Amino acid sequence: MSELLTADRIEEIGALGLESPDPAVLVAELVGAVDEGRVADPDDTGYALLVAADILEQAGDLADALALATRAIAEQPDDNAYARAVRGGLLLRLGRADEGLAELTALRPLLETDPQATYVIDELAESGHGELALEWLTGALDAILERTRTHEHESEDAQDEAAAMIYGLTQQRHDLREEQGLPHDEYDNLADRLRAASTHALDALDDGPATLLFWPQAEFTALLLRWPALGDSYPASWDEHRAQIERALAEASGMGGADLGVAVGTVARLAAFADRAGSDPTSEETLDEYADSLDEAAVTAWPPGRNDTCWCGSGAKYKKCCLPRSRS
Numbered sequence: 001m002s003e004l005l006t007a008d009r010i011e012e013i014g015a016l017g018l019e020s021p022d023p024a025v026l027v028a029e030l031v032g033a034v035d036e037g038r039v040a041d042p043d044d045t046g047y048a049l050l051v052a053a054d055i056l057e058q059a060g061d062l063a064d065a066l067a068l069a070t071r072a073i074a075e076q077p078d079d080n081a082y083a084r085a086v087r088g089g090l091l092l093r094l095g096r097a098d099e100g101l102a103e104l105t106a107l108r109p110l111l112e113t114d115p116q117a118t119y120v121i122d123e124l125a126e127s128g129h130g131e132l133a134l135e136w137l138t139g140a141l142d143a144i145l146e147r148t149r150t151h152e153h154e155s156e157d158a159q160d161e162a163a164a165m166i167y168g169l170t171q172q173r174h175d176l177r178e179e180q181g182l183p184h185d186e187y188d189n190l191a192d193r194l195r196a197a198s199t200h201a202l203d204a205l206d207d208g209p210a211t212l213l214f215w216p217q218a219e220f221t222a223l224l225l226r227w228p229a230l231g232d233s234y235p236a237s238w239d240e241h242r243a244q245i246e247r248a249l250a251e252a253s254g255m256g257g258a259d260l261g262v263a264v265g266t267v268a269r270l271a272a273f274a275d276r277a278g279s280d281p282t283s284e285e286t287l288d289e290y291a292d293s294l295d296e297a298a299v300t301a302w303p304p305g306r307n308d309t310c311w312c313g314s315g316a317k318y319k320k321c322c323l324p325r326s327r328s
């Protein structure tokens with residue numbers, strides 16, 4: 001057991017979790033790699049510890065989960081908001097309300113600046129603080145909407161980010177209020193309108209070029225070798241291919257798109273699909289139909305967490321891979 005612990009393996013363990021016959025072995029694998037300095041990318045140390053904490057919490061061992069979350073914060077002092085949220089939630093669920101609320105309150109400003117920060121609300125809601133969660137959601141929405149009203153000349157990136165936050169916060173608030181049996185208010189109506197618009201935005205994307213059908217690097221190369229005519233529909237390089245997809249998804253989410261993802265294609269399956277349908281594998285119609293035919297198992301959700309493995313399969317963290325690509 002001296003091999004390196006890769007991000008892929010951490011992700012795999014996270015997916016296995018309690019489904020594994022012996023979760024304790026998985027926790028030992030993660031913590032052992034951290035103890036012995038065998039995490040392939042040292043930036044993934046916190047990630048490994050939080051996956052281990054999650055498995056322990058699911059197994060009912062909150063105290064040990066808390067110890068690992070605390071350690072994850074210490075290991076990555078610069079980039080630990082998510083770890084702090086996890087720790088805050090664990091403290092609440094351990095009955096240490098003051099400490100837990102202090103940890104989460106420190107993260108509350110993120111709700112107005114980081115579209116991913118809805119995890120702060122999840123921790124509150126999952127710890128019996130649904131009312132406070134609603135208060136924070138409403139406050140963040142008030143602040144962001146006020147900002148978009150008064151800062152008309154914000155950059156396009158800032159506008160996209162505000163739209164993504166408004167979408168995420170209204171949806172989370174809508175669902176939480178529904179759970180609590182509360183009637184629709186103005187923000188709930190906005191949530192409904194945005195959700196309807198996002199379905200529309202996705203339909204519009206479906207009608208466009210088959211950009212959301214994603215080919216992993218090796219498949220992309222094989223695809224263009226087998227059907228050179230596809231060179232007309234796809235960019236010359238795989239880098240540009242994944243950049244196009246990232247940009248299309250960022251745009252869809254800016255328009256309020258939710259449940260976004262990429263359908264991962266393979267040359268062999270496309271060939272079989274076109275064969276069965278008796279259609280031309282290089283036509284845009286066939287590519288669209290093939291993408292639609294892919295089931296959930298072939299769809300990768302988007303966006304991943306900033307520190308999670310990138311959707312493109314590079315093995316790098318999203319924030320260092322395709323996330324910046326959408327802006328170039």
Ligand SMILES: [Zn+2]
Pocket residue numbers: 174184188192
């Ligand atoms: Zn509704």
Ligand SMILES: [Zn+2]
Pocket residue numbers: 242310311312313314318321322323
């Ligand atoms: Zn990537």
